[in-house]
Amino acid sequence: MKTLLKNAREQKGLKTREVAQLLGIDQALVSKFESGTRKPTREQVIKLASLLEIDLETIMVAWLKEKILYEIGQDEFALKALLVAEQEIRYQSKSSKKKISSTLQKILDEIDILKIKLDGFRQFDSYRIAQALELEYTFESNRIEGNTMTLRETDLVINEGLTISGKSMREHLEVINHQEAIAYIKDLMQRNSSINEREVLSIHNLILRGIQPEDAGRYRKVQVMIQGSSHMPPQPFLVAKEMEDFFIWYETNKSSLHPIVLAAEMHERLVTIHPFIDGNGRTSRLVMNLILLQNGYIIANIKGDYESRMKYYQTLETAQTKNNKEDFLLFIAQIEKESLERYLLIIGQ
Known part of the structure; x- marks a missing residue:
């Protein structure tokens, strides 16, 4: 995700200072996001997507991937846990999906x-x-x-x-x-x-x-x-x-x-x-x-x-x-x- 953020910022012609100012955070934090030494919050990811015009799905997938790797990537049961979690996520996603009435x-x-x-x-x-x-x-x-x-x-x-x-x-x-x-x-x-x-x-x-x-x-x-x-x-x-x-x-x-x-x-x-x-x-x-x-x-x-x-x-x-x-x-x-x-x-x- 760090490369994604840096490339998008440079493409927009923005300095880390300007991004920090628009997000209302410290400039050093933006630099840490880009170097990968700090992970942004979900709210900050959404703001970054909007500000840098990055596709939200692309950046959220990258963010969640890094979050998963950081949390369980080194654990010997990580892959098994992910397979079980996938079933659970699919079920929850299906049951919580907002339905549109037949009239609408x-x-x-x-x-x-x-x-x-x-x-x-x-x-x-x-x-x-x-x-x-x-x-x-x-x-x-x-x-x-x-x-x-x-x-x-x-x-x-x-x-x-x-x-x-x-x-x-x-x-x-x-x-x-x-x-x-x-x-x-x-x-x-x-x-x-x-x-x-x-x-x-x-x-x-x-x-x-x-x-x-x-x-x-x-x-x-x-x-x-x-x-x-x-x-x-x-x-x-x-x-x-x-x-x-x-x-x-x-x-x-x-x-x-x-x-x-x-x-x-x-x-x-x-x-x-x-x-x-x-x-x-x-x-x-x-x-x-x-x-x-x-x-x-x-x-x-x-x-x-x-x-x-x-x-x-x-x-x-x-x-x-x-x-x-x-x-x-x-x-x-x-x-x-x-x-x-x-x-x-x-x-x-």
Whole structure:
């Protein structure tokens, strides 16, 4: 594993000092990881994988191999113990594997068929169609949060640079900021950037820029309550740790979950932590859609009308208070399916 770490760091053009700084550990410790004289913790391995863009499975296998060799490699019964352990691990893995309901699996299968069809007609992608759909996304995402701009007014603000009479400065900024945040996640998608703390804080910074500059791109320092919800977000002193776990969960699960489930889970987990004073919903939906775009899907646009908004909030509430995410996963999957169907219809397929 030591060679893997050193090669990845050098490929990224980083010094051991810079890696240490980004990990929040001592520089000497990074050097010891690379020389093999110290073993990183599991959490540090996951962080290193994200930072150095090493495939998580590759680095975890290397780390576990060295851990096994160090613990039992010299023991005469090591091979027999490993054979017995293999049986045990296979059984535990099979029994603990998270099951997807047949209803959700059916929608995921339908989505995958639609995506195959979409992949075959990518040549029909149009900048103007994408622009129109992104405009709708900005309109709907802001409408969920109470912005009163119409779709036409949203268009005039973004594409004509007009000021709408009777609408507040905040509403204008929400429109402009959200559109810039979409451009940002598209850039991240094209660069195939991993989702990490820096990117999520940058998305949030764009959302609140000029509206609440002192809170833009910063975790909250006060306790908050979610209006109309019985879910109580974690205390402010727990937010940084919860967010650290959030990114570790992503790195651990991003290769094993269906992209729709992964995107929905990341949305639900982020909005449940509620790490910001304001803009949590918009940021969570942007993170969800970044994952969908990275995996070749299209933006899942949750509507802001009363019925859609209530269903969205109710499924989130169930996930947050009853530890049952099924309804929310189904809701997001259905939104993505409808978005794909509509997109294929627009391009005439």
